[in-house]
Amino acid sequence: MKSPSYHAARWAEPIITELGSEGRCGLFIEDAPDALDLMPRALRRTSAPVLPSLSEPEVFRHYLHLAQMTLGMQGVSLFGTCTMKYNAPVSEAISWRPEMAETHPLQDPETLQGSLAFIHGLDRMLRSLSGMDRFVFQAGGGADAAYTHCAVTRAWLAARGELGKRDEIITSIQSHPCNPATAATAGFKVITLTLEENGYPSLEQLKAAVSDRTAALMIGNPDDMGIYNPEIREWVDVVHRAGGLCFYDHANFNGVMGKIRARELGFDACMFMLHKTFGAPKGGNGPSVGAYGCSAELEPFLPAPLVNEENGHYRLVQPGAGASGHVREYLGNVQQVMKAYAWTLAMGADGIDEASDLSVLANNYMDHRLSTIRGLSHSHPHLTGWRMEMTRWSMETLCRETGVSVFDVQRRMTDFGIDAFWLSHEPWLVPEPFTPEAGEMWSLEEIDRWLDVLETVVAECYADPETVRTAPHRQAIRQLDQSHINDPARFATTMRAWKRKSAVIPA
Ligand SMILES: Cc1ncc(COP(=O)(O)O)c(C=O)c1O
Structure with a gap:
C-alpha cells in the first residue's frame, strides 16, 4: 500500500x-497582600478553589x-478555504520576546515605536497588494473584518444622512456565511443572490437587487466553490451606480496574490486574513487577525486608533467624531500582525508572486489527480476554466455506489495520519461536498501522499465499505456516538439551540 x-x-x-x-x-505563587487589599471584600473567595x-x-x-x-494526524493538511501556510518558528520566538509579550496597549506610544513600526509597515505592504489607501488590524479574524466593513458602512451612511434609508446589503449564496451574518448583526437586511449555470449569480440578478436602499455589496471572489466571477468589474459598477459600497472578502487571496488589486477592480474596501494568506497561524494555533483595508473616502470611518508615521516617528491617531468605534480592544492581536509582517517582508513582492504561481500549479496538479479517482466529481463539471485555489468536489457518486458518506471518508483518512479535509460552508449546494486546497507550501511528495491516502480510502469504500463507515480504527478513541447531538435534553449549548432542537422555533 x-x-x-x-x-x-x-x-x-x-x-x-x-x-x-x-x-x-x-x-x-508568593503571597500578594497588597493585591488582596485592592480586591473588594465581597468579591473575595471564602473557600479555596477545587484544583x-x-x-x-x-x-x-x-x-x-x-x-x-x-x-x-496533523500531517499534510490540504484544507480548502483556509490556505494552510508554513508558520515560521522564528516569528513565534520573536512574539515571545518581552518587547512583544510584555507590552501594554495603554503604555506611552513613545515606548511602543517598534510595534507601531511593523503595524505601519504591514499596512503599507497590504496597500500595495490591494491598491487600498489604509489598513487596520483591529479585527480578531475574517468575520470580524467583515463586521468592520458593516460598521464602517453604517458610519459612512450616517455621515451622508442615509442611515436607515440605505438598509440592504447584497451578497451571494456562496460568499462566506460571515458576510450575510455580519450584515444582519449590524442591522442590515440581507439580499442573497443564487448561483446560475455558470457557477455565479448573473448580472441581471444583481441589477434586479440594487436600488436606492442598497448600502453595500459584500462578496467573495472566488466564492466558496472556488469559482471566480469574470464579470466582477461590472458588478462593482452596478452597485456604485445605485449608490452603494463594494466590499471584497479577499480571504481566498492565494491564487491571485500580486496579480489583481481590489481597488483596481473598483472595490471600496477589502479584507485579507493574516492567519490564512500571510503566514500567521490558523485555527487552534490562533489568535487571528482580519486585515481591513479601504479607500481614502472611507478612512475617516475606520475603527481607531490608526498608526501614522512622520519622519520615522509613529503616533496613534484617535477617531474623529464620525468614526465607527472599536470592533475590538486597542490595536487587536499585535503579535499576529508582527508574524504577518515578518512573512511578507521575508517573501518580498517577487516571492509573493511566485507563491501564488506555485499554489495555482499545486492546486491544478491536485485537481488533475482527483479527477482520476473513481466516484469523485468536480462541482460545475461543464466549467473548464482553472480553479486557482481551492475547488469544490463531490463524493455524491461514491456515496450512491457504496453507501459511504463524505464524513466517513474524512474520518478514515485520519487513520493514515492525514488531517481531515474541509467539507463546505453552509448551505451545501453540492451533495457530499469536500473542498481541498494544495497551496504553495507542500512538496510534490506531500501532495501525492495526501492523494494516495484518499485513493486508498476510496478503493476501500468499494471493496470493504464497513471499514470506512466504522472508522477511525487507529486513533486514540473510536467513532463517537453522536446520537445525542439533536436531543435537546442531552445537548444544547444555548437556549436558542434548545428551542430549535425542541422544534419550538424552526431550524
Ligand atoms: C472566504 C472567507 N471569508 C471569511 C472567513 C471567516 O474568517 P474567520 O474564520 O477568521 O472569522 C473565512 C473562513 O474560513 C473564509 O473562508
Missing part, C-alpha cells in the same frame, strides 16, 4: 482533576500524552 502506516498513541490515563495527590504543587494538586512534570506529561493522542 502506498499510504503511510500510522497509529495514534493511546494512553489510558485519568483526567487531570483525578491525577496528583493532596498537597503536591508545581508552582509557588488538582500536581507537580510540574506531572502536568507536563499529562499534556504531552494528550498531544500524542490528538496531534498525530
Whole structure:
C-alpha cells in the first residue's frame, strides 16, 4: 500500500482533576497582600478553589500524552478555504520576546515605536497588494473584518444622512456565511443572490437587487466553490451606480496574490486574513487577525486608533467624531500582525508572486489527480476554466455506489495520519461536498501522499465499505456516538439551540 502506516498513541490515563495527590504543587505563587487589599471584600473567595494538586512534570506529561493522542494526524493538511501556510518558528520566538509579550496597549506610544513600526509597515505592504489607501488590524479574524466593513458602512451612511434609508446589503449564496451574518448583526437586511449555470449569480440578478436602499455589496471572489466571477468589474459598477459600497472578502487571496488589486477592480474596501494568506497561524494555533483595508473616502470611518508615521516617528491617531468605534480592544492581536509582517517582508513582492504561481500549479496538479479517482466529481463539471485555489468536489457518486458518506471518508483518512479535509460552508449546494486546497507550501511528495491516502480510502469504500463507515480504527478513541447531538435534553449549548432542537422555533 502506498499510504503511510500510522497509529495514534493511546494512553489510558485519568483526567487531570483525578491525577496528583493532596498537597503536591508545581508552582509557588508568593503571597500578594497588597493585591488582596485592592480586591473588594465581597468579591473575595471564602473557600479555596477545587484544583488538582500536581507537580510540574506531572502536568507536563499529562499534556504531552494528550498531544500524542490528538496531534498525530496533523500531517499534510490540504484544507480548502483556509490556505494552510508554513508558520515560521522564528516569528513565534520573536512574539515571545518581552518587547512583544510584555507590552501594554495603554503604555506611552513613545515606548511602543517598534510595534507601531511593523503595524505601519504591514499596512503599507497590504496597500500595495490591494491598491487600498489604509489598513487596520483591529479585527480578531475574517468575520470580524467583515463586521468592520458593516460598521464602517453604517458610519459612512450616517455621515451622508442615509442611515436607515440605505438598509440592504447584497451578497451571494456562496460568499462566506460571515458576510450575510455580519450584515444582519449590524442591522442590515440581507439580499442573497443564487448561483446560475455558470457557477455565479448573473448580472441581471444583481441589477434586479440594487436600488436606492442598497448600502453595500459584500462578496467573495472566488466564492466558496472556488469559482471566480469574470464579470466582477461590472458588478462593482452596478452597485456604485445605485449608490452603494463594494466590499471584497479577499480571504481566498492565494491564487491571485500580486496579480489583481481590489481597488483596481473598483472595490471600496477589502479584507485579507493574516492567519490564512500571510503566514500567521490558523485555527487552534490562533489568535487571528482580519486585515481591513479601504479607500481614502472611507478612512475617516475606520475603527481607531490608526498608526501614522512622520519622519520615522509613529503616533496613534484617535477617531474623529464620525468614526465607527472599536470592533475590538486597542490595536487587536499585535503579535499576529508582527508574524504577518515578518512573512511578507521575508517573501518580498517577487516571492509573493511566485507563491501564488506555485499554489495555482499545486492546486491544478491536485485537481488533475482527483479527477482520476473513481466516484469523485468536480462541482460545475461543464466549467473548464482553472480553479486557482481551492475547488469544490463531490463524493455524491461514491456515496450512491457504496453507501459511504463524505464524513466517513474524512474520518478514515485520519487513520493514515492525514488531517481531515474541509467539507463546505453552509448551505451545501453540492451533495457530499469536500473542498481541498494544495497551496504553495507542500512538496510534490506531500501532495501525492495526501492523494494516495484518499485513493486508498476510496478503493476501500468499494471493496470493504464497513471499514470506512466504522472508522477511525487507529486513533486514540473510536467513532463517537453522536446520537445525542439533536436531543435537546442531552445537548444544547444555548437556549436558542434548545428551542430549535425542541422544534419550538424552526431550524
Ligand atoms: C472566504 C472567507 N471569508 C471569511 C472567513 C471567516 O474568517 P474567520 O474564520 O477568521 O472569522 C473565512 C473562513 O474560513 C473564509 O473562508
